[in-house]
Amino acid sequence: xxxxxxLDSQVPxxxxxxxxxxxxxxxxxxxxxxxxxxxPNQGLQLLLKYLSGSTLVESxxxxxxxxxxxxxxxxxxxxxxxxxxTAEYFCAVREGGSEKLVFGKGTKLTVNP
Amino acid sequence: xxxxxxxxxxxxxxxxxxxxxxxxxxLNHDAMYWYRQDPGQGLRLIYYSQIVNDFQKGDIxxxxxxxxxxxxxxxxxxxxxxxxxxAFYLCGTKSTGGRYNEQFFGPGTRLTVL
Numbered sequence: 001x002x003x004x005x006x007l008d009s010q011v012p013x014x015x016x017x018x019x020x021x022x023x024x025x026x027x028x029x030x031x032x033x034x035x036x037x038x039x040p041n042q043g044l045q046l047l048l049k050y051l052s053g054s055t056l057v058e059s060x061x062x063x064x065x066x067x068x069x070x071x072x073x074x075x076x077x078x079x080x081x082x083x084x085x086t087a088e089y090f091c092a093v094r095e096g097g098s099e100k101l102v103f104g105k106g107t108k109l110t111v112n113p
Numbered sequence: 114x115x116x117x118x119x120x121x122x123x124x125x126x127x128x129x130x131x132x133x134x135x136x137x138x139x140l141n142h143d144a145m146y147w148y149r150q151d152p153g154q155g156l157r158l159i160y161y162s163q164i165v166n167d168f169q170k171g172d173i174x175x176x177x178x179x180x181x182x183x184x185x186x187x188x189x190x191x192x193x194x195x196x197x198x199x200a201f202y203l204c205g206t207k208s209t210g211g212r213y214n215e216q217f218f219g220p221g222t223r224l225t226v227l
Contacts, residue, residue, distance in 0.1 A: 009153060034215060043203055043218035044156075090155060097208070099144060099163060100171070101216055105155040109207075 002027040004093050006104035014112050015083055021076040021107045023091035030096040033074040035065055038088045047089070050074060073107075086111045116140065117219035119204050120175065124224045126191075126198075134189045136204035136224045145187035146205040149173060151200045155202060162187055163209060191224065 007022040023032065032051050036044040048059040065076045073088040074091060091104040118137045120152055126132045126218065144163045148156040159173030162181040176195025190199045204219040 004155075007153075037217075041201075041221070041223070043119075043220045044205075045218075046215050049215055099161065099207070100158060101146075101156075101205075103148075103155040103157075105153055 002031070002093055002095055002102050004091050004102050004104035006091055006107050009105065009108070010108045011047050012110045012112060013081055014105070018079050019077065019081050019085075019109065020064045021091075021109065022078065023074045023104060025074065025091075025093045025102075027071050027072070027093060027095055029100060032094045033065075033067060034044065034092040034094070035063070035074070035076050035103070036090045036092060038090065040087075047076075068101050081109070081111045083111050085109060117204060117206055117217060119202075119222050122220065122222060126226055127222070128221055128226055129193045131190055131192050132198075132224065134191065134202055134204075134224070136187045136189065136219060137185055138187075138204075138206045138219075140206055140208075140217065141184070141186065142206035142217070143184070143209040144207040145181070147171075147177070147179065147187070148205065150201040150203060153157040154227045157200075160223065185195070189224075198224055200224060201211045 003026045005024045034049045035047040037047045038044050040042045048057045050067045058060045058064045063078045088106045090106045092102050120135045146161040147159040150166045157173050160179040162168035178190045202222045205216045208214045
């Protein structure tokens with residue numbers, strides 16, 4: 001069965017520092033990979049997704065993630081974070097042919113001034 | 114204004130009472146989902162439906178029930194059999210028309226059992 005591991009439950013960083021949020025998954029078939037962001041007491045918003053093609057995907061607000069099939073990873077990175085990036089980030093995986101998304105337990109990113 | 118509506122945003126109930134959470138969408142999506150979110154646990158799938166009048170259990174369906182009488186609506190009932198119902202509940206939708214479609218989410222309902 002597929003599963004998703006987010007290796008860090010909390011990541012504190014200073015403003016303008018780089019950040020990496022780690023995500024590993026387990027699956028024996030082809031997968032689609034997603035990162036969602038959640039601000040307090042709100043629903044989830046899609047940040048970026050890997051479906052096929054280029055293994056490096058980018059969002060409009062400076063985040064990027066790289067699909068690494070050999071390491072079964074999909075880590076999220078940003079070279080310089082802002083206070084407004086403070087939120088909880090969820091990695092999710094969907095196997096090809098499945099309608100179900102499997103989520104990691106989330107990483108709380110706190111950006112300090 | 115399109116999207117997914119969940120109501121109410123905050124809900125309180127006494128122990129032993131059933132309560133129904135609303136989820137309505139005007140995105141014309143075929144699939145709808147209910148998730149439960151607890152601190153540090155991520156999202157866990159309760160029920161999902163890919164078509165009207167049909168639904169499947171997710172990973173934690175015990176103590177919950179759903180119906181899908183209309184494409185736009187997928188209400189979730191939290192029954193008194195659910196041992197620990199206090200949580201944040203999220204409704205999601207997805208179009209099933211293509212392989213690459215992502216899920217969209219509503220704003221959530223926070224249920225507190227007193």
